[in-house]
Amino acid sequence: MGDFWSGLGQAAWLVLTFDSDLLAIAARSLQVSLTALLIASLLAMPLAAFLAVRRFRWRRNVIALMNALMGLPPVVVGLIVYILLSRSGPFGILGLLFTPSAMIIAQVIIIVPLIASIAHQSLRDLWQEYHDLLISMNVTQGQKIRTLLWDARRALLTAALAGFGRAIGEVGAIMIVGGNIDHATRVLTTAIALETGKGDFALALALGFVLIAITITVNFAVHWISRTESEGRW
Amino acid sequence: MVNSLFPLTVRDAVSKRGGVPLIGPIQLDLKGAGITVVMGPNGSGKTTLLRLLHGAARLNHGSIRWACDQEQARDAQTFVFQRPIMLRRSILDNLIYPLRTRGVSKAKAQEQAEHWAERLGLGGFLSRQAPSLSGGEQQKLALARALITDPELVFLDEPCASLDARTMKAIERILIDTRANGTQIIMSTHDMGQARRLADEVVFLLNGKVHEHTPAHDFFASPQTPEANAFLNGDIVE
Amino acid sequence: MTHRILSTVCALLLATSLQAGETLRLAVTTSFHNSGLADVLLPVIAKDLDLEVQLLVVGTGQALKLGEQGDVDAILVHSRTAEDAFLNQGFGTHRREIMYNDFVLIGSDTDPAHIQTATTAADALQKIAMAQTTFVSRGDDSGTHKKEVSLWKTAGLDTEQFGPWYTSVGAGMGAALNTASGLNAYIMSDRASWLNFANKGTLVLLYSGDPVLFNQYAYIPVNPEGKPHIKYDLALKLESWLVSDEAKALIDSYKINGEPLFVFNATY
Numbered sequence: 001m002g003d004f005w006s007g008l009g010q011a012a013w014l015v016l017t018f019d020s021d022l023l024a025i026a027a028r029s030l031q032v033s034l035t036a037l038l039i040a041s042l043l044a045m046p047l048a049a050f051l052a053v054r055r056f057r058w059r060r061n062v063i064a065l066m067n068a069l070m071g072l073p074p075v076v077v078g079l080i081v082y083i084l085l086s087r088s089g090p091f092g093i094l095g096l097l098f099t100p101s102a103m104i105i106a107q108v109i110i111i112v113p114l115i116a117s118i119a120h121q122s123l124r125d126l127w128q129e130y131h132d133l134l135i136s137m138n139v140t141q142g143q144k145i146r147t148l149l150w151d152a153r154r155a156l157l158t159a160a161l162a163g164f165g166r167a168i169g170e171v172g173a174i175m176i177v178g179g180n181i182d183h184a185t186r187v188l189t190t191a192i193a194l195e196t197g198k199g200d201f202a203l204a205l206a207l208g209f210v211l212i213a214i215t216i217t218v219n220f221a222v223h224w225i226s227r228t229e230s231e232g233r234w
Numbered sequence: 235m236v237n238s239l240f241p242l243t244v245r246d247a248v249s250k251r252g253g254v255p256l257i258g259p260i261q262l263d264l265k266g267a268g269i270t271v272v273m274g275p276n277g278s279g280k281t282t283l284l285r286l287l288h289g290a291a292r293l294n295h296g297s298i299r300w301a302c303d304q305e306q307a308r309d310a311q312t313f314v315f316q317r318p319i320m321l322r323r324s325i326l327d328n329l330i331y332p333l334r335t336r337g338v339s340k341a342k343a344q345e346q347a348e349h350w351a352e353r354l355g356l357g358g359f360l361s362r363q364a365p366s367l368s369g370g371e372q373q374k375l376a377l378a379r380a381l382i383t384d385p386e387l388v389f390l391d392e393p394c395a396s397l398d399a400r401t402m403k404a405i406e407r408i409l410i411d412t413r414a415n416g417t418q419i420i421m422s423t424h425d426m427g428q429a430r431r432l433a434d435e436v437v438f439l440l441n442g443k444v445h446e447h448t449p450a451h452d453f454f455a456s457p458q459t460p461e462a463n464a465f466l467n468g469d470i471v472e
Numbered sequence: 473m474t475h476r477i478l479s480t481v482c483a484l485l486l487a488t489s490l491q492a493g494e495t496l497r498l499a500v501t502t503s504f505h506n507s508g509l510a511d512v513l514l515p516v517i518a519k520d521l522d523l524e525v526q527l528l529v530v531g532t533g534q535a536l537k538l539g540e541q542g543d544v545d546a547i548l549v550h551s552r553t554a555e556d557a558f559l560n561q562g563f564g565t566h567r568r569e570i571m572y573n574d575f576v577l578i579g580s581d582t583d584p585a586h587i588q589t590a591t592t593a594a595d596a597l598q599k600i601a602m603a604q605t606t607f608v609s610r611g612d613d614s615g616t617h618k619k620e621v622s623l624w625k626t627a628g629l630d631t632e633q634f635g636p637w638y639t640s641v642g643a644g645m646g647a648a649l650n651t652a653s654g655l656n657a658y659i660m661s662d663r664a665s666w667l668n669f670a671n672k673g674t675l676v677l678l679y680s681g682d683p684v685l686f687n688q689y690a691y692i693p694v695n696p697e698g699k700p701h702i703k704y705d706l707a708l709k710l711e712s713w714l715v716s717d718e719a720k721a722l723i724d725s726y727k728i729n730g731e732p733l734f735v736f737n738a739t740y
Contacts, residue, residue: 087542087699095701097543098497098528129319135290136313139335147331151322181526184495194529197646198506199653199671 007205033168036107044116069113078173098179111163122155240266246296257442274439280422318376320364370401390421499535507664532615542699551615564692577679580656593682594627606657611640667728
C-alpha cells in the first residue's frame with residue numbers, strides 16, 4: 001500500500017512540476033495513439049457503413065471475421081509487424097522499425113476491427129431505420145454511406161473512444177515494434193513496463209495515474225463537445 | 235408540367251415474400267388521372283401494390299412499364315410511408331437532404347426548404363430535431379420532403395392514418411395544390427371521406443388483385459361489383 | 473473536408489518520422505540498461521560526437537538477432553559464446569571488449585541454504601541445490617540466464633534435473649527480481665540491476681567475488697555488407713569513444729550507493 005500512496009504523490013509531483021520527460025512521453029503517447037485513431041477511423045468507419053448497406057456474398061463472413069479480430073492479441077500483431085518492418089523483412093527498405101510510425105501501424109491494426117465492429121452495430125441499426133427512405137429517394141451507395149456516417153456520428157464517437165482507449169493503453173505490440181527507445185519511442189505504457197521491471201513501483205504507478213488521467217480527460221472532452229453540439233440542436 | 239411517366243402498364247405482376255404471393259397477378263393501366271386512390275379491405279395488398287409500382291418491393295413475375303426508362307422513372311417519383319421515417323437531423327436538414335443528394339446548390343436548397351417549412355407551418359423551428367416532432371408534424375415534414383424535389387409522381391401510403399382532423403386537412407390542401415401543379419399522386423387510404431374528397435380514379439383491390447378500376451365518380455355512384463358495393467356500405471368484405 | 477483530414481494525417485506521419493541530428497541504434501541488454509550507466513554515458517556521447525544513440529533494451533538473444541537482421545547498427549552484450557558465433561557467421565565485423573562487472577547471488581536475509589559461508593560460486597549453488605530452496609531463474613535465454621546455467625554446470629549440476637524449487641520465470645532481470653522478492657527466493661543477478669532494484673523486500677546480497685562471476689561486456693559493430701542502411705562509420709566512431717580515456721574515467725567512477733559497478737578494461 002505504501003507504493004500506492006508514494007505513487008500518487010510522485011504522480012502529483014511530476015505533473016505539478018511539468019516534468020519535461022513526463023510531458024514528452026505523455027505527448028508522444030497522445031500523438032501516436034491519436035494518429036492511429038485517426039487513420040483507423042478513416043478505414044474502419046466507411047468499412048462498417050459499407051458492410052451495413054451493401055449485401056454481398058461474403059458479407060456475413062467478413063462481419064464475423066471483423067468481430068473475431070477484435071480479440072487479436074496485440075503481442076502477436078506486434079510480432080508480425082516487427083517481422084514485416086525489420087530490415088530483413090519485406091518492408092525493411094522503409095526503415096520504419098523502432099519509429100513512432102511503426103507503433104502507429106501496429107495500433108491501427110489492433111483497433112481497426114474494434115472500431116469497425118462497434119461502429120457497424122450502430123450503423124446497422126440506423127440503416128434498418130433509414131432503409132426504406134433512402135431506397136425510395138434513390139440515392140447512390142456513396143450517399144447512403146455518408147448519410148449513415150453523419151447521422152450516427154455520436155455513436156461513432158463512442159466507437160472511436162473505445163479504439164483510443166485500447167490504443168493508448170496498449171503495451172505488448174508497441175514495445176516490440178517501437179523498442180521503447182528513450183526520447184524516440186518511449187510512451188507511457190512502455191515506460192510503466194520499464195519502471196515495473198526496475199522494481200520502481202512508485203514511478204510506474206505515477207506514470208499509470210498520468211495515463212489514466214489522460215484517458216479520462218480525452219473521454220470527458222469528447223463527451224463535452226458532443227453534448228454542447230446536441231444541446232444546440234435538440 | 236409535362237409528365238413523362240405515364241401511361242403505366244402493369245402486366246401479370248406478382249410480388250412474393252418467402253415464396254408466398256403477397257399480391258398478383260396484377261393487370262393495371264394508369265394514364266395519370268391526377269389522384270389515383272387505392273382502396274380495399276385490410277390485407278388486400280394496398281401497401282404492397284404501391285411499393286411494387288415504386289420499385290421498393292420485389293417484382294417476382296410479370297412486368298411494370300413506365301413511359302420512360304426505369305432509371306428515369308425512379309428519379310421522377312417519391313414515396314411517403316405510413317409511418318414517417320425521419321432523418322436524425324433538423325427539420326431544415328431533412329428538407330434539404332433530397333435536394334442536396336440531387337446536386338442542388340446549398341443556397342438554393344436552403345431557400346426552397348425554408349419556403350416549404352413556411353408552407354407547412356414549421357417555419358418557426360427549422361432547427362428542431364425532426365425525430366422529436368409529433369406524429370402529425372412528422373407526416374407533414376415527410377410529405378414536404380417528398381414534394382420538395384418537384385417529382386412527377388408521389389406515392390402516399392395511408393398518409394393520414396391516425397392524424398387529427400386539422401393536420402389531415404392541411405395535408406389534403408397540399409395534395410390538391412400538388413395535383414394542380416401537374417404532379418400525379420397514387421395513394422392508399424382507409425378513409426372513405428378522404429377518398430371521396432380527393433380521388434380522380436379508384437383502384438379497388440381485393441385479395442391481392444385489382445377488382446375494379448374506374449373513375450372516382452362512377453365508383454362512388456355505382457360500383458360495378460357486389461364486393462365494392464359492400465365495401466362502400468361498410469360491410470365486411472373477404 | 474477529406475483533404476483536410478488527409479493533410480492532417482500526412483503531417484502527423486511526417487512529424488513522427490522526423491529525427492534531429494545523426495542517430496545510431498545500439499542494442500544493449502537489460503542488465504546493462506538497469507545499471508544506469510547509459511544515462512551517464514549517452515549525454516556525453518551526444519555532446520562529444522553530436523550523435524544520438526538510441527538504445528534498444530532487449531535480451532542477449534534478441535540483441536544478436538537485431539544485429540543479424542540489420543535492425544541495429546551495433547550491439548553491446550556479455551555472452552562470449554554467443555558473440556563468437558555471431559562473429560563467425562559474419563554478422564559483426566569485430567569484437568571489442570569494453571568493461572566488466574560481476575554477478576552476485578541474492579537471497580532472503582534468513583539464508584536457509586547458508587550460502588553466505590560458501591567458498592566459491594559453485595559451492596554456493598551446490599548448497600542451494602542440496603537444500604532445495606526456491607531459486608528463481610531468468611529462463612529467457614538472455615546472457616545472464618546463459619551464465620547462470622553454465623555456473624550450475626560448473627558446479628556439477630544439471631538444471632534439467634531440478635525439481636519445482638527451481639523456478640524459471642522467462643522474464644527480464646527486473647521482473648525476475650520482483651518474483652524472487654515475492655517468493656523470498658535465491659536468484660543470480662548482475663550487480664547493477666541488483667543495486668538499482670527498488671523492491672528488495674527481505675532480499676540481501678549473500679555471495680559475490682568469485683572470478684567466475686565476472687561479466688565481460690563487448691561491443692560489436694554490425695557488418696554493413698549487404699545492408700547499406702547500417703551506419704558503420706558512426707558505429708566505429710562510437711567504438712573509439714567507448715575505449716577513450718574519457719569513457720574510462722566515466723565508467724570507472726560510476727557508482728550506485730557508493731559502490732563501483734564496472735571496471736573498464738578496453739585495450740588500445
